[in-house]
Amino acid sequence: MTEARIDYARLLNSAQYEAVTSIDGPLLVIAGAGSGKTRTLVYRVAYLVERGIPPESILLLTFTRKAAMEMLSRASELLDGRCQRVAGGTFHSTGNQILRQYGDCVGYGNGFTIMDRSDSEDALGLLIDRLGLKSSGRRFPKKSTVNSIFSKMVNCSLDLDGVLDENFPQFLEFGADLQGLYVAYEQYKLEQRLMDYDDLLRHWWRLLEEQPAVRKLLSQNYRYIMVDEYQDTNLLQAEIIRLLASEHPNVMVVGDDSQSIYSFRGARFRNIMDFPKLFPQARVLKLEQNYRSTQPILDFTNVLISQAREQYTKYLFSRRESEVLPVLASVGGERDQSLFVVRALREFQLVGIALEDMAVLFRASFHSYDLEVELARAGIPFAKYGGLRFAESAHLKDVIAHLRVLHNPLDAVSWHRLLLLVEGIGPRTAQRLINWLMTHAASATAVRDYISEQKKTAGMTRLEPLAALMEEITDPQRTLVERIQAVRSYYEPIAMRKYDDYPKRFRDLDFLEEWAEQYPSLQTLLTDLTLEPPDFFSHKADLRESGRLTLSTVHSAKGLEWRVVFIIAAAEGRFPSPYASYRTEDLEEELRLFYVASTRAKDHLLISYPMRFGGFQEQDYGGRPSPFLQSISRRVLQRVYGEDFHLKLQGDDAKQPERRKNPTGAKPEGSPLQAQRADYLPGQRLDHAEFGRGVVLKVESHHAVVVFEKHGKKILELHIPSPSTGAESATRRGADAERGRREDGESMGAGVGKPWDQ
DNA sequence: GTTTACGCATCCCCG
DNA sequence: ATGCGTAAAC
Numbered sequence: 001m002t003e004a005r006i007d008y009a010r011l012l013n014s015a016q017y018e019a020v021t022s023i024d025g026p027l028l029v030i031a032g033a034g035s036g037k038t039r040t041l042v043y044r045v046a047y048l049v050e051r052g053i054p055p056e057s058i059l060l061l062t063f064t065r066k067a068a069m070e071m072l073s074r075a076s077e078l079l080d081g082r083c084q085r086v087a088g089g090t091f092h093s094t095g096n097q098i099l100r101q102y103g104d105c106v107g108y109g110n111g112f113t114i115m116d117r118s119d120s121e122d123a124l125g126l127l128i129d130r131l132g133l134k135s136s137g138r139r140f141p142k143k144s145t146v147n148s149i150f151s152k153m154v155n156c157s158l159d160l161d162g163v164l165d166e167n168f169p170q171f172l173e174f175g176a177d178l179q180g181l182y183v184a185y186e187q188y189k190l191e192q193r194l195m196d197y198d199d200l201l202r203h204w205w206r207l208l209e210e211q212p213a214v215r216k217l218l219s220q221n222y223r224y225i226m227v228d229e230y231q232d233t234n235l236l237q238a239e240i241i242r243l244l245a246s247e248h249p250n251v252m253v254v255g256d257d258s259q260s261i262y263s264f265r266g267a268r269f270r271n272i273m274d275f276p277k278l279f280p281q282a283r284v285l286k287l288e289q290n291y292r293s294t295q296p297i298l299d300f301t302n303v304l305i306s307q308a309r310e311q312y313t314k315y316l317f318s319r320r321e322s323e324v325l326p327v328l329a330s331v332g333g334e335r336d337q338s339l340f341v342v343r344a345l346r347e348f349q350l351v352g353i354a355l356e357d358m359a360v361l362f363r364a365s366f367h368s369y370d371l372e373v374e375l376a377r378a379g380i381p382f383a384k385y386g387g388l389r390f391a392e393s394a395h396l397k398d399v400i401a402h403l404r405v406l407h408n409p410l411d412a413v414s415w416h417r418l419l420l421l422v423e424g425i426g427p428r429t430a431q432r433l434i435n436w437l438m439t440h441a442a443s444a445t446a447v448r449d450y451i452s453e454q455k456k457t458a459g460m461t462r463l464e465p466l467a468a469l470m471e472e473i474t475d476p477q478r479t480l481v482e483r484i485q486a487v488r489s490y491y492e493p494i495a496m497r498k499y500d501d502y503p504k505r506f507r508d509l510d511f512l513e514e515w516a517e518q519y520p521s522l523q524t525l526l527t528d529l530t531l532e533p534p535d536f537f538s539h540k541a542d543l544r545e546s547g548r549l550t551l552s553t554v555h556s557a558k559g560l561e562w563r564v565v566f567i568i569a570a571a572e573g574r575f576p577s578p579y580a581s582y583r584t585e586d587l588e589e590e591l592r593l594f595y596v597a598s599t600r601a602k603d604h605l606l607i608s609y610p611m612r613f614g615g616f617q618e619q620d621y622g623g624r625p626s627p628f629l630q631s632i633s634r635r636v637l638q639r640v641y642g643e644d645f646h647l648k649l650q651g652d653d654a655k656q657p658e659r660r661k662n663p664t665g666a667k668p669e670g671s672p673l674q675a676q677r678a679d680y681l682p683g684q685r686l687d688h689a690e691f692g693r694g695v696v697l698k699v700e701s702h703h704a705v706v707v708f709e710k711h712g713k714k715i716l717e718l719h720i721p722s723p724s725t726g727a728e729s730a731t732r733r734g735a736d737a738e739r740g741r742r743e744d745g746e747s748m749g750a751g752v753g754k755p756w757d758q
Numbered sequence: 759g760t761t762t763a764c765g766c767a768t769c770c771c772c773g
Numbered sequence: 774a775t776g777c778g779t780a781a782a783c
Contacts, residue, residue: 064773092773117772142777197773265772364770386771394775424783426761531773555771577770593771761783768776 006050006078012036012043015287019252020044023051023224026245026279027252028272032316033301033599034292034561037254038071041228044252045075048224049082059222059244060088063229065532067559087222091237093531095200098207098218105211106203111523112193113408114530118392120147120196123413127184133177141171141178148264150182154198155234155266191438192410201236208243219247229559230255230275234266242278251279258305258314261555261593263585288314292561294322297598297605299685299695300636302707304628305595306697308588315707317693326598326605328570328629331642333612338374340608340642341566345380345549347647348564348604355380358564359550361557361597363577367569368551375549386553391533395495395505396512400529402487406473407522409442421494424462433463444470465490480522484513554597565601567594570626571609594628608642635684 031037062068068088075083230253260269365387401414419430448467473483519525576590611623694708
């Protein structure tokens with residue numbers, strides 16, 4: 001057991017080794033993009049298990065369950081199968097498991113059903129109606145808005161007024177109504193044994209906070225806690241961690257403040273900065289060596305993130321040299337962009353890069369519609385991630401509703417949904433039936449009793465098929481798949497009336513039926529469908545083997561990497577999202593999002609923006625590249641026209657003579673802090689006499705900001721040769737030139753001039 | 759009194 | 774393409 005089989009010191013760099021072997025006490029690891037964060041966690045799991053720590057007492061919290069499973073199976077390969085027994089998953093799924101055991105401690109008796117976002121909104125809609133909040137004349141917030149207000153309250157530990165003041169001042173006048181609605185919603189969920197996503201965290205927290213005995217038990221159980229993607233946790237989650245660690249200090253959190261992209265869900269990257277306050281003895285380690293990307297890609301991403309107002313302290317460097325710069329390609333319209341991507345994909349394929357090693361990323365799911373059409377036409381297989389989820393489409397929710405009332409007959413949200421499917425039943429009749437069910441008999445088969453009781457009323461015969469179905473699927477003899485089949489044969493005629501495109505939807509139901517086979521119980525199936533909904537290519541391994549191109553939102557691409565990454569729709573009005581263009585902190589998050597997208601690339605990064613694009617706000621944007629890119633030097637980001645793009649164009653030495661001929665940059669004479677301004681250009685790497693290797697971030701009139709590998713960010717004073725020369729940095733000239741073009745109204749699409757780069 | 763049909767605006771990211 | 778409010782139909 002004590003015999004070390006893994007040579008950790010040899011397999012890890014010194015910072016990683018420290019992170020892996022410091023197993024006792026609080027530890028914060030700041031891990032830059034591609035710095036081997038996952039590797040570190042995997043080795044740490046193996047190290048802990050190898051040292052004889054029972055795997056069941058290790059808790060690994062990750063952002064998706066997929067990530068957790070992947071890490072555990074890698075750890076198992078490294079060591080042995082014991083690693084699979086480590087407890088792990090998302091905060092929500094872990095909360096779910098714990099609350100299934102201790103639900104009665106927080107007022108939920110035996111069992112509950114988890115609602116997804118649209119279920120919450122349905123419930124809120126019903127309550128808004130019931131409380132008559134809509135008729136009060138003025139415009140009451142939409143139910144989706146109400147949902148996000150309530151969610152912010154929970155995730156940011158604020159009261160209603162706090163959230164309204166901060167984020168929704170336009171709804172301050174509805175304070176009292178919203179407060180009443182909040183209370184009603186709480187009660188509604190409790191009565192019906194429903195929990196929304198936030199409840200899984202909130203009740204988990206309550207359990208730990210209010211039940212010292214349970215807290216002690218759980219904390220003693222999970223002796224070693226690891227949290228991945230800590231920058232995307234919210235206040236409530238940080239509190240949960242603190243409480244889980246009440247009996248020991250063994251908490252390791254890993255994160256990167258530059259990659260915090262979930263503030264809409266309450267994430268606060270400040271949790272990282274505050275970790276040492278929560279755990280005063282915390283050690284802090286930084287992983288700064290990047291093993292993923294080439295140095296030119298990192299030069300670009302370093303400069304990109306330096307535009308953030310919140311200053312970060314990481315400097316990423318790589319040993320992967322390359323001549324190939326990231327490219328910003330301008331294309332005429334969305335169709336031209338798709339053609340550009342397809343053409344470039346083919347070129348990469350020709351030099352031996354497989355489709356599964358490439359990805360196209362975008363800000364919003366609909367940005368890839370045109371490309372999807374073009375890929376289909378070109379016969380290029382792809383898999384898309386992000387956007388609407390499988391279990392959220394109407395037809396699946398319809399089928400699932402029938403299964404949910406089976407599991408939880410109190411679930412009025414699902415009753416409501418499935419009753420409205422019956423012809424002749426509207427909200428009124430549905431409500432009456434639901435009221436009757438709730439007061440008389442809490443069982444799915446009680447529909448029959450209701451019919452008998454109401455026999456006189458016309459229309460009750462319409463409920464006959466439903467009553468028969470409920471009786472059939474309640475039969476304990478039936479397997480899960482048989483029940484789904486029964487629901488389908490009841491539902492499909494309804495769907496045929498409702499949807500013109502029913503064949504496509506029936507194929508989804510086929511998939512559901514197949515998917516359900518692996519589940520031992522209805523409850524676990526229902527939980528997974530809301531917590532970890534399947535996508536059609538559920539394991540990344542499948543995807544890699546399948547020879548498909550990946551299309552993904554940036555959010556869904558978090559933590560992944562590809563040899564070639566395209567970022568499309570990097571245009572003003574697209575990225576940053578126009579919804580996030582008002583508040584500085586929202587814009588900063590968009591910048592971090594762009595940073596996340598860019599740091600996914602290992603070898604090639606190609607960013608494109610259409611000059612014209614469709615959509616309702618078309619007129620407002622003049623076809624400029626994303627503001628995040630506009631002032632970035634051509635030394636780190638090459639500009640081309642999409643139609644001119646060719647692999648050879650990249651890395652053409654003739655285009656970047658000064659960069660290639662003097663790659664180590666300036667070594668100023670005299671004072672180490674002085675240099676001629678012309679020696680310093682943003683993005684330029686240099687080897688400084690005193691501070692060693694670094695990269696120039698910004699050049700101002702009298703100083704330059706340089707980040708050094710060993711010494712971090714330094715401000716170097718610039719010696720200016722002579723004012724009469726009017727020396728201007730390349731950035732300045734570049735920015736002015738670009739602005740000039742725009743103001744002249746010179747259209748790039750007109751084909752005047754060639755790549756701006758020369 | 760209830761249900762349904764139709765025209766309307768809206769459309770980001772996610773456990 | 775789905776979710777809303779309103780008007781016609783049962």
